[in-house]
Amino acid sequence: MKEFHERFGMEPAGVWSAPGRVNLIGEHTDYNDGFVLPFAIPMRTTVAARPADGPFWTVYSRETGETVVISEADLRPGAVNGWAAYVAGVPWALRAAGHRPPFLDLAITSDVPLGAGLSSSAALTCAVLAALVDLGGLDLSRDDWPAVAQRAENSYVGAPTGIMDQSASTLCRPGHAMFLDCRSGDREHVPFALAEHDLAMLVIDSRAPHSHADGEYAARRASCESAAQTLGLRALRDLAAEDLPAACGRLDEVTARRVRHVVTENARVLETVEKLRGGSVTGIGPLLTASHASMRDDYEITVPEIDTAVETALAAGAYGARMTGGGFGGCVLALVDADAAERVADAVTAAFAERGFTAPTWFRAVAAGGATREA
Structure with a gap:
């Protein structure tokens, strides 16, 4: 990687990468111990690295132009902020799990769009994790990578993510979506090779500003946890669909809508998996649309740009x-x-222009593989 040579004046010992992800269906179910169905995308964060001369991690980011030096004293939550916290959190989490990660010089590049909901943070965390595990010769099973990466984001950075993003970034397989049980960690790689069916998955970045996103996310999560406690459940995953009306009768109107989304979304994930197993790819379309309606009306997490893109598509x-x-x-x-991908994308672009929204961008998503060593 030329960025590593330009910054450190030598060649890296290796290059590792991890992908962003798209969640096909199963939104806000992960932290409710539910089901999700993500797939990795070809856009990746890449880390070139080699052992460092001193007891610290020196990290250069092409995207920001910054170089940050992380010392052992910085391996405590709150000591490092911004994008570099996602780097510092990885050796911190590895040490907490009983490993001795090596000190490294690292150069980071990425083509995962920031702020687009494609999990650029997990791509960064998991690419750094891959480099540390490999160069350190650490005895860490690939199955355990998601939990370490999640701990880095949750406990070091303070980002309240579920396990889905890190699982997708480390464990996904090309041509497959990953059916993940967020309670047990059980997973199944479900065929999702759209080209074989003359189909495409269009990903449209609305470029809408994420106003109030962090606070609202936390509020939704707190509402679900409170509802589970009120209903005497370990998590909302344990509420059966047939018991939903009675349960909602014990909750205030807003909380009942939040619960209804989670319960029905879990059911939609299971039905989507069944259709994909049977080769009925177009048959998942109504489930995707129903998922959106639930997020719009019950979970109330969409914005006008997003709704316009869905309706126009x-x-x-x-x-x-x-x-x-x-x-x-x-x-x-x-x-x-x-x-039809370009025609649909053009229609969405025109609808955004008519409404005075910032022009969207788009790409065709192909199910890609998880974290890997590139060189």
Whole structure:
């Protein structure tokens, strides 16, 4: 990697990368011990690294132009801020798990869009983790990588993510979506090779500002946890669909809507998996659209740009469309015929222009593989 040579004046010992992800369906179910169905995308964060001369980690980011030096004294939550906290959190989490990560010089590049709901933070965390495990010869099973990366984000950075993002970034397989049980950690790689069906997954970045996203995310999570406690459940995952009306009768109106989204979304994930197992890819379209309606009406996490993108994509012929990610901005997925992707994207762009929104960007998402050594 030329950035490493330019910054450190030598060649790296290796290059590692980890992908961003798209969640096909299963939004805000992860922290409720539920089910999710993400797939990795080709856009990746890349880390070039080699052992350092001193007892610290020197990290250069091409995207910000910054160089940050992280010492052992900085391996405590709150000591490092900004993007570098996602780097510092990894050796901290490895040490907490009983490992001795090596000191490294690192250069980071990424083409995962920031703030688009494509999990650029997990891509960074997991790429750094891959470099540390490999160069340190650490005895850490790949199955344990997601938990270490999640601990780095949750406990060091302070980002209240579930396990989905880190699992997708480390464990996904090309041509497959990953059906993940967020309670047990059980996973199944479900075929999702759209080209074989002459289909494409259009990802439209609304470029809407994420106003209030962090606070609203935390509020939704707190509401779910409070509801589970009121209902005497370990988590909302344990509420059966047939018991939903009675349960909602014990809750205030807003909390009842939040609960309804989680319960019905889990059911939609399970149905989506069944359709994909049976090869009915276009059959998941109505489930994607129903998921969006639930996020819009019950969980209340969409914004006008997102709703416009979904409505326009459907009107232009998409089999289904939904917001993906935490909400209040970010991206929309639209399942379309392969030869219709550009036409649908153009329709959304025109609709944004008519409403005075910032022009969206888009790409075709292909199910990619997880973290790997590149060189």
